[in-house]
Amino acid sequence: MENTSYSGPLSSPPPKAFKVPESLVTWDARAPLLMGAQTVVAATLICSTPKSSLLRPACLPILIGLMYLAWQVAPAFTGQGVLYSFWWVGPYANIFHCMNNLYLHPLDDNDIRHEMKISNVPPFPGGVVPPRARFLLHQCILIALQYLIMDLLASSPPPPDVVDGWARGKEWLWISALNPHPVTFDDLKNRFIECTMNWYIVGRVMNDIWYRIFAVIFVGLGLSEPKQWPPLYGDYKDTYTLRGYFGKFWHQTLRWPFQGVSSYVTRQILGLRRGAVERYANIFIVFFLSGTLHSILDVAFGGHWRPVGGLLCFPVLPLGIMFEDAVQWLWYGLIVENAEAKRASWFGRIIGHVWVVLFLAIVTPIFNYPLQRIDGNPTYLVPWSIIHTLV
Template sequence: MSQELLHPTLESTPSFTLPLLYLLFAIGLSFRSRILRASFLAIILAISYRTVFYTSTSEAPMNYLYATCSFSLFFSALDFLAITDPYTELRRIGQVESTSSMPFFSRFMWCWKLILTPRGIGWTHEPTNVIPPRPKPQSRISFIISQLPSTIILIFVADASNLLLRSHPGFLPGGPSIADVGPLMRFVNVFLFGTSSFYALQLQYKLLSIMVTAVGLSHPENWPNLMGSWSDAYTIRRLWGRTWHQIMRRWVSAAGNLVAQKLLRLTPGTNLSAYTKLFIAFLISGIIHQMGDYSLQHRDFWAGGSLTFFLLQAAIIMVEDGVIALGKKAGIQDRKRIRLLGYVWTASWFALCLPIWVDPYFHDGMASGKLFSPIGGLWKGDWTGASLKISLPLNY
């Protein structure tokens, strides 16, 4: 049943919603006045709220995209339009001219570059300690050619991951819980969901880097890998802080600093300050994903599990830090066998808690969209992959 029949008051989501939000963000950021910038933040929030609660595309995955992108943009705008003074605190690497002294159009272009670089690549606030190394300076043609082999591999890896995921009844609309499987399959669930998300995002990023570089809008060295290495994921903190994308790091950190230092006046560098900022970061992530959960079917806002799931990540990281600190005091050193234990611990944690997030997320239709499957097309002539069902050891 379409969402229009379930919710007759929902209007169709305008296709220009996201471009409009980006445009408003860039225009608002171009003003020197903080009051004017804050007024644009209010407009962005109003449009984002309306998009999630009063409109629908009639396709659950597209609703999720609009919801999460809208509120991601809002929290990014909260940083640049309200929390941070971008003209005094943010600069491009090598920038000499003061941003506030630039003509309006030059400031507008400066703002576009800032907004479209959420990880701060090429800016003085780039978190170089957690971002993968940048590609070496090279010609556009050389960069594009170098990206093609890994992109082709990613296409097939991402497709295989999606085909496996869609062969699991727990990941289908209205299916059983992904916890209703054997103990071994709980770990396979983590693998299926983690790899499908990881490689799909990496593939989209690779394709974008090729297109943007090909038309001359960016340089090859501005495109380090979106994701870090799986080898870094031997703690839950490192998985979220190094292996996963760092697109949200800048603006969740800004909000955390606002709460911890300016509102609560906590001493910087203390555990209380650090963990306050950690919880704020995961709270924001939870809110963004909860908006996406609600938008899938526009039912009970609290039916989604994102907020609970992401706040649990902050709580378990705090526990994990304590255990690691005790281990160091006991003389346990960071060695290969300890890291191996860490990988088992991290996988076990997600095998336990992933259903909280994933069950409502997929049962409301996140995997209901059409799939383009090169494997299905080459193997069976089915480019949607709908006829490919892979047997999984669900009872083990």
């Protein structure tokens, strides 16, 4: 899909290689069924084979094959942007999850009878799990609110100066060898605003609404209990460091699939002992794997696979975490001696929030801007616009 005559974000879009349905979902549910088949294969082997069985790692080609099949039929199931992307990144992440449970950190029939805990999952408000009826009512209210936010976003196309800010090369700012455009104040302002919106509101709403929809379905049908659906996102007050943002606030759905692989690599393959080197190596591997996952979206939304954005953006995030860890160590370990002063003051938190937004504003356009330049993207945010109906 590379367009050598590209002159900016307003150029004519290339033809799409697939047709996306206009309805929210269709009866062509092959994509979710294929992803479900991955889990069935893994669950069958967990329940029927010992942990040391060679059949477990031998099933990897089957899991990969099911992933490729899901990718081929994903456009036939839905045209809703986020739900559509689930059937691309979901089967990919599910391979890591299945292989963790099968081989890297193997489970057997006895293990799965015990509930597994995942670290850093946000607690329910007040630490109390609500009863089923209150849980469902709360989810439905928030789904309606988030739907209105998405409808507002979809009903308000970006102004020309914002679209122009996505022009090819502008994600690199002052690297003149990669960015042929002059850097303007509007570029910097829009980048800062877009980053704040995307990381703190838009990204959260687009992911969170589907989590709540599935929670209503499964809890409403009695297939699971409210305690199995804790909040997907944490508290905004923890976002004054990159470590807090990604470790406490942002969703943790990829933590076990990718951290299981990173732990196996650092401890079993590299033989690293627990300590700073092992911790940072784990962080780098997890973010690198996250970068490979996000690179798939280039193909999912109509482009060829150009992994540069995802594979550069996400592995750079650990550098920011290492930098802020070093600053905090120097400040609180060598300069500040008073124990009370070591607690982050309100001023320190403000500085921290600004630091996080600035760092994300510099780094994430490397990934986001190429996606935003895919013109004529047939996927959408909301299937029915309440705003267009009322206005």
